[in-house]
Amino acid sequence: MGVVPSQDAQKDQRRACAFPRPHGGDHPGCYGGHGYRALKLNPVGAHGRRQGMPLCLWSPGPQHFRHTWKCWGEEERRHSECFQGCNRHFRHTGACRWKIAGKHLEHIQVIIKGAASLHSVLESGEEKDRAWWRRQVGIVKMPGLWGLVGPSKTISKEELTELLEGHSKSVITRGYHTIYINRSDVWTTAFQQFHKVRCKRNKSTLMVTYVRSSDLTTHRIQFDDTHFGANEEFFCRLVKAIFEDSGAFEESPNGFILKLNDKMLKNGVYRTIGRMMSTLIIQGLKALALLSPCVVDYILTGDVLQVNATPDDVSASELRGMLKKVEKSSTERELEDAVKRCDSWRFEVEGLPNPVNMNTKDTFVKKAAVFHVILKSQACLDQLINGLSHYEVLPLFRGIPGMRIFLDFPNVKKEITADDVAGILIPRYSPLGCPRRQSQEMMVIKFQEFLHSVQDMELEEKFSSRTLTEAEKAFLETLRPVHILEFATGRSTFPVLRFNPRPQMIFLYDESTGHPKANTSKNELQIWVNCRTLADSDEFDYFFVEALMNSPVCR
Numbered sequence: 047m048g049v050v051p052s053q054d055a056q057k058d059q060r061r062a063c064a065f066p067r068p069h070g071g072d073h074p075g076c077y078g079g080h081g082y083r084a085l086k087l088n089p090v091g092a093h094g095r096r097q098g099m100p101l102c103l104w105s106p107g108p109q110h111f112r113h114t115w116k117c118w119g120e121e122e123r124r125h126s127e128c129f130q131g132c133n134r135h136f137r138h139t140g141a142c143r144w145k146i147a148g149k150h151l152e153h154i155q156v157i158i159k160g161a162a163s164l165h166s167v168l169e170s171g172e173e174k175d176r177a178w179w180r181r182q183v184g185i186v187k188m189p190g191l192w193g194l195v196g197p198s199k200t201i202s203k204e205e206l207t208e209l210l211e212g213h214s215k216s217v218i219t220r221g222y223h224t225i226y227i228n229r230s231d232v233w234t235t236a237f238q239q240f241h242k243v244r245c246k247r248n249k250s251t252l253m254v255t256y257v258r259s260s261d262l263t264t265h266r267i268q269f270d271d272t273h274f275g276a277n278e279e280f281f282c283r284l285v286k287a288i289f290e291d292s293g294a295f296e297e298s299p300n301g302f303i304l305k306l307n308d309k310m311l312k313n314g315v316y317r318t319i320g321r322m323m324s325t326l327i328i329q330g331l332k333a334l335a336l337l338s339p340c341v342v343d344y345i346l347t348g349d350v351l352q353v354n355a356t357p358d359d360v361s362a363s364e365l366r367g368m369l370k371k372v373e374k375s376s377t378e379r380e381l382e383d384a385v386k387r388c389d390s391w392r393f394e395v396e397g398l399p400n401p402v403n404m405n406t407k408d409t410f411v412k413k414a415a416v417f418h419v420i421l422k423s424q425a426c427l428d429q430l431i432n433g434l435s436h437y438e439v440l441p442l443f444r445g446i447p448g449m450r451i452f453l454d455f456p457n458v459k460k461e462i463t464a465d466d467v468a469g470i471l472i473p474r475y476s477p478l479g480c481p482r483r484q485s486q487e488m489m490v491i492k493f494q495e496f497l498h499s500v501q502d503m504e505l506e507e508k509f510s511s512r513t514l515t516e517a518e519k520a521f522l523e524t525l526r527p528v529h530i531l532e533f534a535t536g537r538s539t540f541p542v543l544r545f546n547p548r549p550q551m552i553f554l555y556d557e558s559t560g561h562p563k564a565n566t567s568k569n570e571l572q573i574w575v576n577c578r579t580l581a582d583s584d585e586f587d588y589f590f591v592e593a594l595m596n597s598p599v600c601r
Contacts, residue, residue, distance in 0.1 A: 201446070201448045203451060206446070206452075209446065210328075210331060210449070214329070217249060218249060218329065219250045222250055222251050223244070223245070223250050224253045224254075224255055225240075225255070226255050226257045227254055227255070227256055227283075228257055232283045232284060232286070232287040232291070233291035235257070241314070245321075252325070252329055254277065254280045281332050284326060285326065285332070285336075288319055288323065289302055292319060296361035297361060299358040299366075300339060300359045300455060300457075301341070301359075301455025302336050302337055302338060302455070303337075303361055303423070304430065305361075306423040306425075307426075311429065316427075316430045317432050317433040320430040321433045323430075324436040327452060334453055335451065335452065335453065335455055335456055337454065339359075339455065339457070340354055340355040340359045340415075340420065341420070341427070342453045345430070345431055345434065346443060346450060348431065350421065350424070353420050354412075355412060355419050356411075357370045357373060357411060359415055359419045363536075365391075371384035372384040372385060372402070373407065373411045375407065378403070381402065381403070381407060385402045392414065395413070395417045397413055398413055398414060461528075462528040462531055462540070463501060463527055464527045466527065466540075467497055467530050467534075468497055470531075470540075470549045471534065471549050472548065472549065473487075473490050473551045474551065474552055475487070486575065490551070492580075492586050496586065496587050497527055500527055506519065508584050508587060509587075512584070512588070518591070521595055525591070532599040533597050534566070534569065534570070534571040535549055535564075535566055538599075545569055549570070552570050552573070554572050555574070557576045557577065560574050560578045560586065561574070561592060562574065564597075574589075
């Protein structure tokens with residue numbers, strides 16, 4: 047009469063009848079109640095034996111099931127791996143739909159057979175949990191993903207996106223809940239909404255209502271407009287609010303790291319930010335590829351020993367420079383001088399090698415970077431991780447390591463070009479019709495030509511009428527557009543989101559000088575407009591080269 051139940055299944059059946067559970071308790075070969083994860087197959091018996099077919103599929107009686115409204119119709123026809131994709135839609139009834147059950151019988155047998163073949167490696171509870179994840183996301187044939195036996199397979203970004211979309215559909219509940227956002231103060235209003243107890247527990251779809259006031263405590267809220275569901279505008283504004291306006295993050299060359307703030311930690315701000323990030327990932331399906339990889343290492347492992355931090359993960363430029371000097375020291379004398387610069391803080395860091403020599407300098411740099419990036423703000427990170435458990439994002443990302451692409455800042459080293467530098471420096475022109483406007487436009491053209499001469503390494507040829515020193519010739523050989531960017535802004539890379547404040551080109555008027563200046567705190571490049579700089583000669587270019595040679599960025 048079909049498949050005979052195994053010993054474990056028979057014991058489960060007798061145990062189910064003995065306990066006052068609904069409809070006779072848990073069904074053989076399954077676990078859980080009639081709600082979440084009902085009828086999930088357990089491939090390995092309690093005593094390590096192979097299980098037979100779930101009794102409810104071949105034995106008549108009250109242990110019958112049918113599809114709910116979610117699974118009838120189109121979904122019933124198009125899901126081939128029924129018990130991987132649709133088993134959450136089954137519930138027990140008193141009348142069995144034998145026709146539908148027969149359609150799914152073959153798929154159940156295939157999964158049980160495949161699960162039994164993994165019995166030799168599923169010896170611990172953790173490995174069983176991993177097996178459940180494989181069944182849940184539909185990648186039973188990819189055991190190598192978690193280090194199990196068999197060949198591993200790299201999951202493409204498209205496949206990961208599909209897995210994320212599937213997870214999103216499974217965790218977002220029915221209905222909508224409204225949040226009120228002020229466009230001019232997204233961080234304050236979003237934090238007020240996500241910090242509420244109601245929002246902490248609600249997993250239904252967001253409905254964003256834009257209001258004119260940041261004070262949401264008043265009963266007289268003036269509305270701008272309402273969006274049925276959160277739209278792309280809101281998610282983009284929320285990303286900016288989290289990483290720029292919240293004050294919880296600092297930017298490093300490798301991405302954002304957390305900034306320790308005792309008051310924010312005490313008020314649970316980092317936990318709320320974690321819920322915001324979970325909402326962006328699940329409801330907005332938006333990649334937050336802005337975090338430094340070492341921060342993502344800690345989020346996914348929770349283990350400081352598995353964090354790989356470098357000086358470029360440090361946000362403070364002075365401290366980053368100290369560590370890089372230690373890292374690049376080639377002689378004992380250079381190393382000694384570099385380590386002395388770290389004396390103001392290195393004795394306070396536990397575990398750093400002392401004394402530091404050529405054999406231990408790499409350990410010194412790595413441990414110092416981990417301390418300043420992770421350990422100093424570890425409590426903040428733990429609170430953020432707690433918030434990322436919202437919508438079950440954390441177990442999803444820890445179960446599928448490839449998901450880190452949605453958090454990691456991409457390690458793409460792009461050479462900065464002349465057009466890049468010219469594009470970010472916005473000229474602050476005089477109004478149209480002003481007598482100075484034409485000369486300002488001419489200076490912008492001369493500056494762009496200078497940038498391209500630097501990029502094409504043509505400056506030495508342009509200075510052919512001058513007698514250059516050996517130092518000037520050597521400097522021209524190494525000069526690149528990135529040095530001009532660093533001269534104007536103090537940064538050698540573009541920020542993750544944007545420059546703040548926005549870089550500008552300022553025009554100054556004085557006949558006595560022509561050397562450009564910069565105010566890096568305001569991201570301003572200041573250019574002199576006079577007869578010498580406007581002249582049809584190499585005067586402007588030479589003034590700029592002299593200014594760069596004398597600046598700290600090029601020394």
